[in-house]
Amino acid sequence: MKILGILASHKEHGLNAEMLQNVLDNVGEGVETETIYLENYHITPHKYHEDNPVLNQLADKLMESDVWVFGAPTYWRECPGLLKNFFDCMRPKFVYFKDNGDTIPGPFKDKHYLSISSCYMSTTENFLTGITDETFKTIDRVMTAAGVIKAGEIVLPNTFGMKEIPEKKKDLCAKYGHKISKKQEKDDSTVKRYIQLFFMIAVMALITMGIQLPLKAIMPIDNFWVNYISFTIIFFVLLGCILHYMTFVKHRRR
Numbered sequence: 001m002k003i004l005g006i007l008a009s010h011k012e013h014g015l016n017a018e019m020l021q022n023v024l025d026n027v028g029e030g031v032e033t034e035t036i037y038l039e040n041y042h043i044t045p046h047k048y049h050e051d052n053p054v055l056n057q058l059a060d061k062l063m064e065s066d067v068w069v070f071g072a073p074t075y076w077r078e079c080p081g082l083l084k085n086f087f088d089c090m091r092p093k094f095v096y097f098k099d100n101g102d103t104i105p106g107p108f109k110d111k112h113y114l115s116i117s118s119c120y121m122s123t124t125e126n127f128l129t130g131i132t133d134e135t136f137k138t139i140d141r142v143m144t145a146a147g148v149i150k151a152g153e154i155v156l157p158n159t160f161g162m163k164e165i166p167e168k169k170k171d172l173c174a175k176y177g178h179k180i181s182k183k184q185e186k187d188d189s190t191v192k193r194y195i196q197l198f199f200m201i202a203v204m205a206l207i208t209m210g211i212q213l214p215l216k217a218i219m220p221i222d223n224f225w226v227n228y229i230s231f232t233i234i235f236f237v238l239l240g241c242i243l244h245y246m247t248f249v250k251h252r253r254r
């Protein structure tokens with residue numbers, strides 16, 4: 001098994017490089033690692049009929065690795081240009097094109113990736129306004145098109161004046177180092193998601209019925225239609241709150 005670190009920072013020995021290294025230093029025994037610093041490569045788009053040795057070399061490195069770890073600081077609230085250029089130029093290698101121009105995942109389908117990003121803004125500001133969101137979203141969008149499966153993400157806010165990454169982030173990097181060293185299934189979380197969904201519905205149904213009980217005093221809950229309509233409305237409101245929590249609050253990067 002091999003894990004490839006892809007560093008897209010302006011600084012070869014900055015905080016993203018340190019986080020990336022902390023992940024790679026903690027991979028399991030026998031797992032091979034390599035880091036490529038994108039700035040060392042003259043990455044240009046593939047021109048029709050022309051050979052592009054740099055893209056071929058990078059594609060070979062991606063192909064021989066099972067997991068890719070992106071170290072990409074947030075620049076202008078976005079993915080760094082170095083990584084974006086890499087993604088843009090690799091597009092013909094990441095996806096196959098159908099006759100109508102649609103794309104389908106290419107030869108890297110079912111590999112895995114981990115994303116790392118950072119920003120100057122404080123933990124609270126990043127939590128509330130999602131400074132690093134676009135960086136992760138760009139990586140996710142490209143990887144989804146290529147059929148590469150997400151193994152997780154690590155975010156480091158508050159980097160202004162920071163010389164070294166905090167201990168708890170080192171621990172998190174180590175945790176991911178162990179995690180990505182294990183041979184992963186195609187989609188590890190399908191069963192987990194169904195179990196979560198089951199418990200979510202079970203708890204929401206219980207809360208809904210609990211709310212309906214005191215309503216007996218003000219409406220004829222024993223009537224089938226009153227029972228059904230009140231259950232649907234309460235359940236819908238709870239579902240809306242949970243979905244809002246999951247999409248807007250839980251996914252805020254800290």
Ligand SMILES: Cc1cc2nc3c(=O)[nH]c(=O)nc-3n(C[C@H](O)[C@H](O)[C@H](O)COP(=O)(O)O)c2cc1C
Binds near residue numbers: 013015074076077
């Ligand atoms: C060109 C550039 C743009 C940046 N834009 C932002 C930004 O929009 N928001 C932010 O919080 N930090 C911003 N930063 C700070 C970087 O995210 C910060 O330098 C990074 O966390 C440090 O990582 P490194 O040590 O790996 O370079 C920017 C830095 C650079 C160089």
